[in-house]
Amino acid sequence: MIFSFSLNHLMTRPVDLANEALLPSQANTVAPPPTLTNAAPLLARYDVIFCDIWGVVHNGLTAFEGACSALTKFRGNGGTVILVSNAPVPKQRVAETLETRNVPTSAWDDIVSSGDIALAHVNERRFERLYCIGPQDRDAALFQALTARSVPLTEAEAIICSGLNFDRSEVPDDYRPLLQQALQHNLPFVCANPDFVVDVGGTLLYCAGAIADLYAQMGGPVFWAGKPHLNAYETAHAKAEALRDRNVAREKILVIGDSLRTDMKGAENFGCDALFIASGIHRHETMDEISLSPKRLQELFVPGSPPAIGAMAELAW
Structure with a gap:
């Protein structure tokens, strides 16, 4: 595998997260x-x-x-x-983050965010009860924008995921028991960030896409909001x-x-x-x-x- 930490928890097949369909031995x-x-x-x-x-x-x-x-x-x-x-948040939150990173507004005209695509999908499907996965503080803008109520998994019509709840201490396989339960009810999974990993100051952390990929491998239905x-x-x-x-x-x-x-x-x-x-x-x-x-x-x-x-x-x- 490319990355320095183990990815064995994520998948059972050999996969290069950067280029899923290909193996490094094919190079050159x-x-x-x-x-x-x-x-x-x-x-x-x-x-x-x-x-x-x-x-x-x-x-x-x-x-x-x-x-x-x-x-x-x-x-x-x-x-x-x-x-x-x-980014699994509305574009206004992305714009605010760009400002804190000193990215000038002169560099862009508009923003498309996975968070907005996920929210639009939830509204189109008219979900009213969602089980939410992701850091409630960091991704609060997404969860606060939901018109659906956050409920326990047993009451949910679907899952929406912005990331791991604790991405510095958890791995996707920690969510397997929850996903098994969701699969029993064939719950749709709305992935608000299709990235598998993100580089944060030199540290690679798992994203919502890693959990969504695991659920899809298990046979669960996934809506991928974004690239x-x-x-x-x-x-x-x-x-x-x-x-x-x-x-x-x-x-x-x-x-x-x-x-x-x-x-x-x-x-x-x-x-x-x-x-x-x-x-x-x-x-x-x-x-x-x-x-x-x-x-x-x-x-x-x-x-x-x-x-x-x-x-x-x-x-x-």
Whole structure:
């Protein structure tokens, strides 16, 4: 496995969380995406950017100035930037977090969050009683926005999950008994963050997607709110067209992200080009200290991986 801590609790099959369908032994047989040092010539080809946040725009603690500057300049040249995040909270909460990370509002036009997609799904299904999984303090904005009541599992119509209740001390398999009980009643599982792991200051922590994946393996029905699923980019596309007041062809959209499983795969699913940022979630696999390693990049982009039109250590104009 790629990550330093054990993933045996999560799955019974051998899986690379960064690129689920592929095994590391398949490496070194395809050319990696070309390495870029400046994004300006590439960005000039596009009208719209769908940009990941964590790992591209900030590192969970502070903004990446070069990335924010590049997005600001792209907008200054007439481009539109939609931030697409698997954050399990409404976009207003994402915007507030960006402010605390010193990400300027000049770097983006609008935000698509997995939290909003999950809330819309709950409303569409007209769920009135939900069993909630996730940190009630950190993700309070999601749970407070629910019109459904929080109830014990035995009374629930569905589960909504924003993450592990205690992601620094729990693993997904700790939820197996609860999921077994939910499976007996075929309860739908609304995953408000499809990420399996997140990098928090150099520590990789499990996310809601890891629990959802376990439930799906057990045979449970899961609604995935966010990347790499189409609902994230369909929502972003609609926002971009509304902002630009015209149709936006998919070949004029560039996805920028740091995850093969979510960003690169999401771009492939939606039919857009993608730019890979290597210093995010995959940095231990792709970076030699501060430099991007072409050899390591090739080992990451194994046969069958979602493609990228280019790769950068960090987004820079």
